[in-house]
Amino acid sequence: MGLKAGKRIGVKGEISAGAKSFVLNLGKDQANIVLHFNARFDIHGDVRTIVCNSMDKGEWGAEQRESAFPFQEGTKVEIFITHDPSNLTITLPNNHQFKFPNRLGLQVIDFLNAEGDFIIKSIQLE
């Protein structure tokens, strides 16, 4: 994918009806994730909460929770992510933005996947 620092990725997708949780993972590979973005409708005791984390050589880091939750089951959304050497900036559908530390110091993001109740429809690199 080759998403360099300063460039922005837009992930457009559909949230399933009856969604409980979906995940976007960005990073180097499955074991080195600079942003694990987990929108939890109702799972693991979290209700309508975004839980972010990182994974370094297969080990989870510390979770960061966001209270903004502009997601509805059964709808189409776009989430934008950009990164610099220190942080990732996530822009949610209601234009709410928050930052998550670039704990891996990753310069280029080559890995993206979605899991759970979300189907990626398109990806836009800007």
Ligand SMILES: CCCO[C@@H]1O[C@H](CO)[C@@H](O[C@@H]2O[C@H](CO)[C@H](O)[C@H](OCc3cn(Cc4ccccc4)nn3)[C@H]2O)[C@H](O)[C@H]1NC(C)=O
């Ligand atoms: C208080 C003691 C227990 O703590 C709980 O421990 C759980 C298990 O480690 C934490 O949940 C895990 O949090 C991780 C981030 O820190 C990841 O979100 C773990 O899920 C990984 C995952 C599963 N999947 C498959 C998937 C995803 C969405 C829907 C369906 C399948 N994809 N990635 C998720 O299972 C959960 O966030 C954590 N809760 C707290 C408050 O710390």
